[in-house]
Amino acid sequence: MNRLRNISLSLLAVAAFTSLAEAAEIAPGERRSGASFMSVETLAMQTDATANPGMLWVLDGEALWSRKPVAGRACADCHGDASSMRGVAVRYPAFDEKLNRPVDLEQRVNLCRVDHQQLPPLADESRDLLALTALIGRQSRGMPIETGTDSRLQTFIDKGRDAFMRRQGQLNLACTNCHDDNWDKRLAGSAITQAHPTGYPVYRLEWQGLGSLKRRLRNCMIGVRAQPYSADAPEMVELELYLMSRARGMPSETPAVRP
């Protein structure tokens, strides 16, 4: 409880000094991955594939990739080896022609399950869904993020950007107040960072587990005392889309480790 109070006090302090400053976006040359704010030890954990706990989910994902459902086909039956997914995760969220809107990687996996495997969709943040997205994401490790190059996505990116700039919650803070204006400062001892989603799903030490970008976004929304979007809300995907396109060109670190 004390810790919560401390966080909200420091959030209030941030609110106080940001109201004076103009929101300014980060120049491409000044962009920094969340990894550059971490301790050397945490970075070493992320880099070493045998010390990175996110790799446990990748292992699980490999098993799921080739597991045959009772009826229908395994992921591997259509896609072949998981390495064929190289370069896929760095394009998501991507435009879906059938739905006429962007879908993120979790939704794509579930669409594939429903349409091609005759399986029920996996629950949001379930171990299996995280394992599959970690496996797919891992194939693109080191590749630059390409999300948002499709021109049909532009209106959705703009909506996501609006959400990023909009003040919300009881603390009346927009994402930009912390992550554009004050990323070089600290909040209750933790680095604020620039909010580039370069390594999702990430293994967060605080969570003692792997989590999606949506889980992280819900965390932030609860932090400013706003009502978080539901997992499949279009607003959530638009925000993910904006953040990924904002990080375009930065290398993917999936599965990343964060404090």
Added chain:
Amino acid sequence: MASALINVPATAKRGDIIEIKTLMSHIMETGFRHTVTGEVIPRNIITNFTCRYNGDEVFQADLFPAFSANPFISFFTIATESGKFEFQWIGDNGFQETASASIAVT
């Protein structure tokens, strides 16, 4: 779906000091936490880890509730002969997992 990540060097010279790294998938529930309705969440942890090198025990550790989830254990030993490292994790609720890795010593 418990899984382990093991890192043992594939080759080593006789007498080399080698580092062995292991990571085991486990929730490590402490037994000290409560649900929103006040019930205690029962303890569920790994209690013991053992490593054998060609049958000889070279490392053993007891684990306690303060360990993080997915415990990472690393230790050193001396490469004496080619063979097999066998790892075993034992825990609450009959948890038992094994893994192994081979080394070629020249």
